[in-house]
Amino acid sequence: MHDYLSLTLLSAPGETEAAFTARIAAFWTHLLRTRPDDYEKVYAEATKFERDEDVLTRQYLLEAAVLGIVTGELLVKGLAFNPVDEDDLYSKYEAAPPDWFWIEH
Numbered sequence: 001m002h003d004y005l006s007l008t009l010l011s012a013p014g015e016t017e018a019a020f021t022a023r024i025a026a027f028w029t030h031l032l033r034t035r036p037d038d039y040e041k042v043y044a045e046a047t048k049f050e051r052d053e054d055v056l057t058r059q060y061l062l063e064a065a066v067l068g069i070v071t072g073e074l075l076v077k078g079l080a081f082n083p084v085d086e087d088d089l090y091s092k093y094e095a096a097p098p099d100w101f102w103i104e105h
Contacts (some may be wrong), residue, residue, distance in 0.1 A: 002043075003063075003089035004044075004064075004090045004095070005064050005086060005090070006060070006061060006090060007059070007060045007062055007071070007081055007082075007084055008057050008082040009024060009058045009079055010052070010055050010056075010081060011080075013054045014054055015055070015056065020049070020056050024058060027074065027079055031070070035073070042066070043061045043062060043063070043092060043103060044092075044095035044100045046058060046099060047097075047098060047099055047100060047101055061092075061100075064089075067086070071084070
């Protein structure tokens with residue numbers, strides 16, 4: 001069984017949900033095409049966007065082994081994210097529907 005870290009992506013201030021969704025989809029498509037083995041270690045996505053002042057957020061759970069790879073790719077692609085607390089681990093059971101959906105691999 002794996003433990004997962006929580007990664008929260010951030011929109012640009014004032015960015016629409018549609019624009020943020022498009023940037024996120026483009027990022028995950030890029031990762032899937034260029035690093036499929038690493039993409040397989042991304043376990044779940046929150047089903048809803050949250051709001052943090054003037055930015056939207058979207059939360060993901062991923063294996064610790066790919067945190068550096070994913071965050072490095074996010075930086076290259078210009079997607080912001082909150083700092084990840086590597087001591088705050090989640091089990092797969094904490095990512096349960098209806099608040100989460102599991103990413104098919």
